[in-house]
Amino acid sequence: MREEKNFNSKLVEIKAWMSASNMHSPLFSDKASCPEDEEKELNVDSIDNKVAFGMVFLNGDMSKSVHGVPLQLEYVRVSLDGAIKEDALVLVPILGEIETVRQVVGSLLAWPEDMVILTSGVEKKKKVPKTNVSTNQYHQVHLSMNSMKPSRNMFLHFMLFYKHAATILKETGDSIQIPCDAEVFGNEKTIFLLHENVMALLEFGMVGQAVISAYMAVLHVGILKANKMDLYVSIDPGATYKLNDDFEAYIVTRLKEGPSRLFFMPHNENYHWILIIIWESEIFILNPLSHPRSFPELEDALIRAVRLYNAQTGRVCKNGKVKKLVGSPKQPGGHECGYIVMRYMKYIFQDKDMKLITRWATKNRKTYTAEELDEDRFEILQHVQEFV
Structure with a gap:
């Protein structure tokens, strides 16, 4: 941030x-x-x-x-x-x-x-006495909208949306609310996209939990249309950011949706997004960094959750195994990890042969381009814009 x-x-x-x-x-x-x-x-x-x-x-x-x-x-x-x-x-x-x-x-x-x-080491702003201001706020917003100079990464297709986010959302503090039914994450949920979330998405900046959750809602629509609900399950990134008993209980509940289904779990670790895939009691980690590292606390929590699920359901395999798919494509710069994770999920969903394990098992130098990431950014912006 x-x-x-x-x-x-x-x-x-x-x-x-x-x-x-x-x-x-x-x-x-x-x-x-x-x-x-x-x-x-x-x-x-x-x-x-x-x-x-x-x-x-x-x-x-x-x-x-x-x-x-x-x-x-x-x-x-x-x-x-x-x-x-x-x-x-x-x-x-x-x-x-x-x-x-x-x-x-x-x-x-x-x-x-x-x-x-x-925590930033700066002092709070001194309070200024209130004064009566007669400036026409609507006129100010109008002037602001007409003077907008969008980032070079902004799609011209969303120029009006950009102006709305940069002025109305910013001035009012309102959010864009995207409702999700229980089929998406296991519980009914409303995603709140704030001004800063929308601007980051429009300007190809760093994205957080709200944007990735919104993309998973978009992906869910695609899964429904393709009649593949029996193949994929989404795990809410808002429910898995903290590794505690609630984390493990939620994972177990989601795993009970079906043992043979593939589970998407985006996870943020120290401001960096990775994707966890749980499939047939195996845990796969996809890391957009060129030199991926281990996540011992996360891995242990996932293993415990899979072990508990297997024990509760009487499955033969009692322990989950963690595997790192080192061949998964990498991010081209220093801030695209969230977009890469969204791209991973889309690629896996579109892979008819379900061969991600063999395709990404061996390390390679493949990197997603900005143009490829723009495809997903355009798709989610279209979806979000419908709720304005």
Whole structure:
């Protein structure tokens, strides 16, 4: 993720830890709560009690809101990249939808400014007294849209979408919401694409969990149309970023979809995306880096999950085996790993002979080109644009 230190700019993104206290959580939504949901409590009482990590966005002239709701004083917009305490209650919930840290990973929400710990070594922006500003915000947006100068990596086909993301999404703090039914990841889920997610995709920047999840939703549509639901299963990257008991339980639940099916599991390890394939109790690792390394904690967690699944289902093979497909194509630069992982999944889905193991078993120098990656980028942008 980028880290800007110029507080005069309209948007400053700073890596941060999110903490919580036992203060009462203000409710900014009047949406009805789901009767099946059970309210959970977590005793946390100081800023040192970290519950999540992500990015904090310090805004200048932008109208401050989160998902269309005005941001209250003393609150900042944050994007959560991961959870430390998944069951901790968020301080600004949407009842029945977003109540715990686990539910908001990959999304945008409001957080008390005094409960944000900046990790970038910069000081927080000094508060400026509010003044009455009579500037026509719609006029400002109109001027901004007309002055847009897109990146050279931007498709002209999506110029209007680009202007919308660079102005409306940015100014309002809204997100593009993509609903997924339970067939995609095993549970119903809504993917929240924020301004920064959409701009990264449009400008061929680094993509994260939300974009890759959206691509898996696109791939699911293709699997349905090809009548191949009995062959492939998607594992939610938002549910597997933390290696704990929940991780293993979720993997076991997904494996029960069918022992002979091939399971896609994108995984982010220290800001680098890899693809895990689980197939017939074997675990294959596809790494876009030219000099791939081992992931001992991840590998052990996957082996335990496969072993538990085999024990619960009475399968003969009790232990999963990890194999690295060193011949999988590599990324051409330093930021394309997310696009490569999406390309891996598409290639495997389109491989009628299912011979990825033999084709990618031997190390080679094959690299995906920017043009090949653009094919997948164009496809997902078309899908996302439908939800604007």
